[in-house]
Each structure stands twice: as C-alpha cells, then as structure tokens.
Amino acid sequence: MxxxxxxxxxxxxxxxxxxxxxxxxxxxxxxxxxxxxxxxxxxxxxxxxxxxxxxxxxxxxxxxxxxxxxxxxxxxxxxxxxxxxxxxxxxxxxxxxxxxxxxxxxxxxxxxxxxxxxxxxxxxxxxxxxxxxxxxxxxxxxxxxxxxxxxxxxxxxxxxxxxxxxxxxxxxxxxxxxxxxxxxxxxxxxxxxxxxxxxxxAGPQGPPTTHVGITMFGVTTPGVNRVVQQLTREHGAEVYVFHATGHGGKAMERMVRSGELDAVLDLTTTEIGDHLFGGNMSAGGERLAAALAAGIPNVISLGATDMVNFGARSTVPEAYRGRLLLEHNPVVTLMRTTKAECGAVGAFIAEQIRRHAKEPARVEVWLPRAGVSMLSTAGGAFADAEADATLFEALRRGLEGTGVRVVDDPRHINDEGFAVDIADRLMEIVAGTT
The missing domain is CATH 3.40.50.12020 (Uncharacterised protein family UPF0261, NN domain)
Structure with missing residues (x-):
C-alpha cells in the first residue's frame, strides 16, 4: 500500500x-x-x-x-x-x-x-x-x-x-x-x-542510456520523427519529444534543471517568436537558458521560427490583421514573421547563448537554409528567402567570437539527411568527439 x-x-x-x-x-x-x-x-x-x-x-x-x-x-x-x-x-x-x-x-x-x-x-x-x-x-x-x-x-x-x-x-x-x-x-x-x-x-541494466530532449511542432514533425529514429535505433538513446506550445519548452527545461536530460536537440524554437511578438505559445524570456547553463550537449536549430502562433483567426490582434496569416486549424492561426522579426529572433537566440552558455564547445547552431518549416520551403505558403536570410545573418553575426559552432546547411529542416546528420552530430558531442 x-x-x-x-x-x-x-x-x-x-x-x-x-x-x-x-x-x-x-x-x-x-x-x-x-x-x-x-x-x-x-x-x-x-x-x-x-x-x-x-x-x-x-x-x-x-x-x-x-x-x-x-x-x-x-x-x-x-x-x-x-x-x-x-x-x-x-x-x-x-x-x-x-x-x-x-x-x-x-x-x-x-x-x-x-x-x-x-x-x-x-x-x-x-x-x-x-x-x-x-x-x-x-x-x-x-x-x-x-x-x-x-x-x-x-x-x-x-x-x-x-x-x-x-x-x-x-x-x-x-x-x-x-x-x-x-x-x-x-x-x-x-x-x-x-x-x-x-x-x-531490477537494478542497473547495461550501460547508461543517454536521455535526449527534442522540441517539435506540426510543421517540423517529419524531421523530428527521423531524428527520433536515428537516435533510438542507431545510438540507443531514450528520446523525450516536447510539443513547442509554450508549456512544452518549459517542461523540457524543467527536466533539464532536474537533471533528467543528458542532452538537448532544440530543433523547434518557435516559442521565441511568440515571446517577442505576443503569440499565445510563449515559453517566456528565459527560453534556451536551462540547457545552456547546465553545460550539457545542446544543438539548436530554427524550427518554425517563420511564424507566430495565435488562436482562432478572430483572436489575432488588430495590429496583425493585415499580415500574412494561415489557419493551421480552427483554433490555431499562424502569422508569417517579417524580416525585422526574424532578425529579432536571431538576435535573441544569440544573446541567450552569449549570456548562458557554460560550455560553448558543447553548443552548436544549425541553419537550415532551404526552410525552417514545411511552410517556408520553396513554393510554400510562408516562403520568404529574405526573411530567413535575415534570421541566419543575425545569428551568425551575434555568435561571432563565442566559440559556438554555426553550421550552414543547404537543406530544409525536414530533410531526411539533415535530420540524420544533426542527430549524429549531437551524439558526437555527447561522446566528446569533434
């Protein structure tokens, strides 16, 4: 009892x-x-x-x-x-x-x-x-x-x-x-x-398992699914997927602070845009800080940073009514981020890394040049190469001199090869290899 x-x-x-x-x-x-x-x-x-x-x-x-x-x-x-x-x-x-x-x-x-x-x-x-x-x-x-x-x-x-x-x-x-x-x-x-x-x-069962946290959104699901397959089948990791809806990012960071995660693949950082521009899926102003401060292996990408999330279309703030909006479902409306907003997202990520990274050599930022979500690839509803380029440049410029490796990748975030490579790279950092 x-x-x-x-x-x-x-x-x-x-x-x-x-x-x-x-x-x-x-x-x-x-x-x-x-x-x-x-x-x-x-x-x-x-x-x-x-x-x-x-x-x-x-x-x-x-x-x-x-x-x-x-x-x-x-x-x-x-x-x-x-x-x-x-x-x-x-x-x-x-x-x-x-x-x-x-x-x-x-x-x-x-x-x-x-x-x-x-x-x-x-x-x-x-x-x-x-x-x-x-x-x-x-x-x-x-x-x-x-x-x-x-x-x-x-x-x-x-x-x-x-x-x-x-x-x-x-x-x-x-x-x-x-x-x-x-x-x-x-x-x-x-x-x-x-x-x-x-x-x-049962006691200890074989060698220690690496516990990996990953962030996911609907528009990054294909990439995350492939990452999970690679981490579990090829590396024997135990994977925790967090839906990046605000509370999802906070939950992942709570598990980092409590020592329950050994590494983070922060593939979907969309919550940052919501924090900066009034969306309803913000994880707050300390997003990214927990894993950086913990010094654990941490690969960060830009999944769904092409959007800010609101509720039903009628709930979108008046100031944003004339923007490029897309109804994801009856209760979720997505707003495409502008060049200026993308620059602000990139600057925020860079500043968080500068402020909190305990082990810069264990942090990497991957830039998926062909699209940060399934909506922003060529021909997609949110395709905007100039806005994405502003995001990438803000990050690259903001991380100069930090010792954090920035990976320019020509593929989009849901590309199978991108998913395999970013998963393998995380585990190389976990293993302490270069």
Missing part, C-alpha cells in the same frame, strides 16, 4: 478531507481483502497537512497549521490573523512547499491529493509544482478546474478534477466526485509505488 499526502485548508474543508480520508482507507481495505496475501499486506499510510488560515484540531490531522508555521515558517512568521488573505496564502504556500519537499526527500511518498476552492487551489497547485517531481501522482479537485488551468498546472503533470459543486458540505454530487478522486489517487499511487519497487529490484 502506498503513502499518500492529503493537503488542504482544513479550517474550511475539514469534513470534506475526512470524507476523502475515509474513502481512501475503505478502498485500500477492500483492495487488501481481495488480495490472497492480505494477512501480510501493509495498510495505507496517509499524511494529512492543514495549510488553512487558522489552526484546526482533529486527531486525523498529521501536521497541523500551527506545526506547519512553527517548523517551516522561520522565526519571524507574522500573525496570520492580521494579514490580508493574499499574503496569508503566500506564507502558507511557502511553509507547505518546504514541508512537502522535506517529506519527499525523506522518501516513501507515492502521491499528493487535495481539494479546494480558488484560494486553496492556487496554494496547493504551487506546492505541487514547486515541491513534487514530475512523475509523482498529483491530483487536485477544484472548483476552478473547468476554466483556464494553465497558470495552475504550468509545465507539470498535475491532474485536475472539476468539483461540479462547491467544496462545501458533503452532498451526493460532491461525495461522488471526491470518491472518484480517492479511487483515482489510490490507483495512481499504487502504480507509482509498484514502478519504484520494480526499478529497485
């Missing part, structure tokens, strides 16, 4: 959390009783954390709000009763994050489950994002789960379940939702624990 953390604002949600706790215990008991070796089965372990505004007493609570503040709030934690609600949430988020991080570092935790309204959701979502690793089951029942959950989930694997009704009382509908959440968490955490045990029993 796994160990599950239950965390929530128990000054307002105690009854609901006791119900979730009861459901977990009953489901775990049922699972044990159906097991032929149930007499030796380990009972479900739960740690209940109160991150509410005021202290609540109940025998089921493992870590009270008072304990959370005194153990993880530092010597000068202010009186929460005198703080605005927003400031209280910030304080409790910091304390809860430190507490959960300590529990996870101690080992033996297999899932985190919570339920809350808007305030509790923002608090616990931050804890899950900042304290828990990717892969650990994280489930949040929330009154705001049917809206824009991007700011809550971020680039992590938090699962959210809409509560339908407010988490206030235990009516039939809420009991159903919370029971489902308990069942889902028990299943996820049990599977997670089983994987951990299997990995421990």
């Amino acid at each position: 796994p160990h599950i953390i239950l965390i929530g604002t128990l000054d307002t949600k105690l009854d609901e959390f006791l119900f979730i706790h009861q459901q977990l215990q009953e489901l775990a008991g049922s699972s044990n009783s159906s097991n032929s070796s149930s007499s030796s089965a380990t009972p479900l372990q739960t740690t209940i954390i109160d991150c509410g505004r005021t202290n609540t007493q109940h025998p089921a609570i493992t870590i009270t709000q008072h304990e959370l503040l005194t153990r993880y709030g530092g010597p000068h934690t202010p009186d929460l009763g005198a703080q605005p609600r927003g400031e209280t949430i910030k304080i409790m988020t910091a304390c809860s994050t430190a507490c959960v991080r300590a529990l996870l570092q101690a080992g033996g935790v297999h899932g985190i489950l919570s339920a809350g309204g808007s305030g509790g959701t923002s608090l616990v979502a931050a804890v899950m994002r900042d304290a828990a690793p990717l892969g650990l089951p994280k489930l949040l029942v929330s009154t705001v789960a049917s809206g824009d959950t991007g700011p809550l989930v971020g680039e992590t694997d938090i699962a959210m379940l809409y509560s339908v009704v407010d988490i206030a009382g235990t009516n039939r509908m809420l009991r159903s939702v919370l029971s489902n959440a308990a069942g889902a968490m028990l299943g996820m955490s049990t599977a997670y624990e089983r994987r951990q045990l299997q990995q421990q029993r």
Whole structure:
C-alpha cells in the first residue's frame, strides 16, 4: 500500500478531507481483502497537512497549521490573523512547499491529493509544482478546474478534477466526485509505488542510456520523427519529444534543471517568436537558458521560427490583421514573421547563448537554409528567402567570437539527411568527439 499526502485548508474543508480520508482507507481495505496475501499486506499510510488560515484540531490531522508555521515558517512568521488573505496564502504556500519537499526527500511518498476552492487551489497547485517531481501522482479537485488551468498546472503533470459543486458540505454530487478522486489517487499511487519497487529490484541494466530532449511542432514533425529514429535505433538513446506550445519548452527545461536530460536537440524554437511578438505559445524570456547553463550537449536549430502562433483567426490582434496569416486549424492561426522579426529572433537566440552558455564547445547552431518549416520551403505558403536570410545573418553575426559552432546547411529542416546528420552530430558531442 502506498503513502499518500492529503493537503488542504482544513479550517474550511475539514469534513470534506475526512470524507476523502475515509474513502481512501475503505478502498485500500477492500483492495487488501481481495488480495490472497492480505494477512501480510501493509495498510495505507496517509499524511494529512492543514495549510488553512487558522489552526484546526482533529486527531486525523498529521501536521497541523500551527506545526506547519512553527517548523517551516522561520522565526519571524507574522500573525496570520492580521494579514490580508493574499499574503496569508503566500506564507502558507511557502511553509507547505518546504514541508512537502522535506517529506519527499525523506522518501516513501507515492502521491499528493487535495481539494479546494480558488484560494486553496492556487496554494496547493504551487506546492505541487514547486515541491513534487514530475512523475509523482498529483491530483487536485477544484472548483476552478473547468476554466483556464494553465497558470495552475504550468509545465507539470498535475491532474485536475472539476468539483461540479462547491467544496462545501458533503452532498451526493460532491461525495461522488471526491470518491472518484480517492479511487483515482489510490490507483495512481499504487502504480507509482509498484514502478519504484520494480526499478529497485531490477537494478542497473547495461550501460547508461543517454536521455535526449527534442522540441517539435506540426510543421517540423517529419524531421523530428527521423531524428527520433536515428537516435533510438542507431545510438540507443531514450528520446523525450516536447510539443513547442509554450508549456512544452518549459517542461523540457524543467527536466533539464532536474537533471533528467543528458542532452538537448532544440530543433523547434518557435516559442521565441511568440515571446517577442505576443503569440499565445510563449515559453517566456528565459527560453534556451536551462540547457545552456547546465553545460550539457545542446544543438539548436530554427524550427518554425517563420511564424507566430495565435488562436482562432478572430483572436489575432488588430495590429496583425493585415499580415500574412494561415489557419493551421480552427483554433490555431499562424502569422508569417517579417524580416525585422526574424532578425529579432536571431538576435535573441544569440544573446541567450552569449549570456548562458557554460560550455560553448558543447553548443552548436544549425541553419537550415532551404526552410525552417514545411511552410517556408520553396513554393510554400510562408516562403520568404529574405526573411530567413535575415534570421541566419543575425545569428551568425551575434555568435561571432563565442566559440559556438554555426553550421550552414543547404537543406530544409525536414530533410531526411539533415535530420540524420544533426542527430549524429549531437551524439558526437555527447561522446566528446569533434
């Protein structure tokens, strides 16, 4: 049986959390009783954390709000009763994050489950994002789960379940939702624990595998698919493909920072254009920095830098309505980048490399002269040789004197030979060969 953390604002949600706790215990008991070796089965372990505004007493609570503040709030934690609600949430988020991080570092935790309204959701979502690793089951029942959950989930694997009704009382509908959440968490955490045990029993399996992150977009998919084939079949690498939609780039960089990726082939850097020109798939102003600062092998190309991404055509900003637009699908509209914008993208990439590259000799930039996406090849809807040339020149000029190798390649980014060569080159850098 796994160990599950239950965390929530128990000054307002105690009854609901006791119900979730009861459901977990009953489901775990049922699972044990159906097991032929149930007499030796380990009972479900739960740690209940109160991150509410005021202290609540109940025998089921493992870590009270008072304990959370005194153990993880530092010597000068202010009186929460005198703080605005927003400031209280910030304080409790910091304390809860430190507490959960300590529990996870101690080992033996297999899932985190919570339920809350808007305030509790923002608090616990931050804890899950900042304290828990990717892969650990994280489930949040929330009154705001049917809206824009991007700011809550971020680039992590938090699962959210809409509560339908407010988490206030235990009516039939809420009991159903919370029971489902308990069942889902028990299943996820049990599977997670089983994987951990299997990995421990298996031990090291042969030589270390190189873990490679790659960025992809629809218009660079053929090239990425060929890169993946080359890396897996010819080099035995384990490949992680990230959809470059903003959160995809952030997710890759989170995995770099946590040490889960050994190398990056940043083939599709389209998120940079969205950051610079107001598109809706930006990964922020620190895009590229994580792999560069980590000093891992890092080959960068220019996939889909010929475009900025917006939603449905009606959502394109008024200033861009007269531009070259292409409806990729009913909810995605692409805007062709101009010469000036391409120059800005190239300058941004060069500046990031200059600022953050810890090991310039392990960084390369590949320029696919015949097109940076399937739309910008000769005859394509976004074909613009002058704009692309401006992009290439800005990069080349910006990287002079850095020690970073710039590869001028006459092929387009989806060319099979380009894909094979760039994959092979990455692995040469990994191997430390020239």
